[in-house]
Amino acid sequence: MEFNSLAREDSVEWIGQAPHEPLQPGDRPLQPAQDPFYEPPAGFHHALPGTVLRSRDVELAFLGLIPQRLHATQLLYRTTDRNDIPQAAVTTVLVPTDRDPARPCPIVSYQCAIDAVDGRCFPSFALRRRARAHGAFTQFEYLLIAALLSRGWAVSIPDHEGRDGHWGAPFEPGYFVLDGLRAALASEQLGLSTEAPIGLWGYSGGGLSTAWAAEVCDGYAPDLNIVGVALGSPVGDLGNTLLRLNGSFWSGLPALMIAALRRVYPELDKFVEDHATADGRALMRMLESTSTAVAVLRLHHRSLSSYIDKPLDELVETPVVQHVFNDTRLGSLAPTPPVLMLQAIHDQVIHVDDIDTLAQAYIAGGTRLTYHRDLLSEHITLHPVSTPMVLDWLADRFADRPLPQSPVRSDWPALLNPKTYLGLIRLGLVAARVVTGGAG
Secondary structure (H helix, E strand, O other): OOHHHHHHOOOOOOOOOOOEEOOOOOOOOOOOOOOHHHOOOOOHHHOOOOOEEEEEEEOEEEOOOEEOOOOEEEEEEEEEOOOOOEEEEEEEEEOOOOOOOOOOOOEEEEEOOOOOOOHHHOHHHHOEOOOOOOOOHHHHOHHHHHHHHHOOOEEEEEOOOOOOOOOOOOOHHHHHHHHHHHHHHHOOOOOOOOOOOEEEEEEOHHHHHHHHHHHHHHHHOOOOOEEEEEEEOOOOOHHHHHHHHOOOOOOHHHHHHHHHHHHHOHHHHHHHHHHEOHHHHHHHHHHOOOOHHHHHHHHOOOOHHHHEOOOHHHHOOOHHHHHHHHHOOOOOOOOOOOEEEEEEOOOOOOOHHHHHHHHHHHHHOOOOEEEEEEOOOOHHHHHHHHHHHHHHHHHHHHOOOOOOOOOEEEOOOHHHOHHHHHHHHHHHHHHHHHHOOOOO
């Protein structure tokens, strides 16, 4: 795919304006499907990727309940899906109030673990004050977003599944992330510099989208100054993950994955309709409006075999399913920016072997990789435990400190590093400010 031509191929300039909506204090946010802000204006497809189509100031709140004293702006921008069709997506951008005007403010694109198709789980909704997004992991990740802001960095938080909840889709999450950054840097409301150093960070489902952005950034968005990418447990192989989690406590995740991917692949949608039982079709309908945590709790230890008309082992070997598994696997392109990859060796959700394979592919492609395999953590705990390491590593990239010439791999647990505890104390102070209504 010729990313450069894809990103700039339309020579017709979009002549519309990007209206800005001032803050409406106390408003209860509409769900994305009902909110006209998410609808792109006529003729938006003529705009270049990353063009801001409209913007608004919004109030954010931790868990939707505790208002945060900060400036948050949402941008609707033009982007591209995996089939090169123009799309619109939303990112929520936070800018520190005490930034140094003498130098470009670094910006980090943080990809939340949306892991659902329900628009209530999208960060542009779930992070807002008075949002009813019970069971959306995104609301808890605000603590980590606040930690980025506390470093004096701007933060872009894109709806990386797009407006249609395409969790697990290949390539296009990367386009949504990168065009969200373009929009943030171009927005007159934010005043960020196009020369700003950029970092990417995401964990689990957010790590998957971050990895796609890292893989396509050199071809799709060479204009962005991406200096570092932090990938936490990035779901290297969706097919392996689906089969591994089926029937486990986390069975709701593969079910949500199927509900999302049938929106991406018409042939998979037909395949599901052909082989799902009546209960299976009802399950798919239920997942359309179910948050991640609720799906996990409802479907724990249930097997997908209970919802289909043939053995699961037989269906996954069909060409339709194998095509989806192959198409969604990471590693076809090696990231050009430096990468910090983090994975728990005893992860109960993402198998370490899949991430080892991805790391090997990146190294073979020339990526400057630092790979931390954590011996003591598991999937849930590694994200907060590794946060001090990620923040320090991104700070080093923004400061242009040198990297090792060769790939680095370590199995030393983060909990045995004294710097981790100092970082966790700082993270605790950030959390204290968040729960008392601060900005981080």
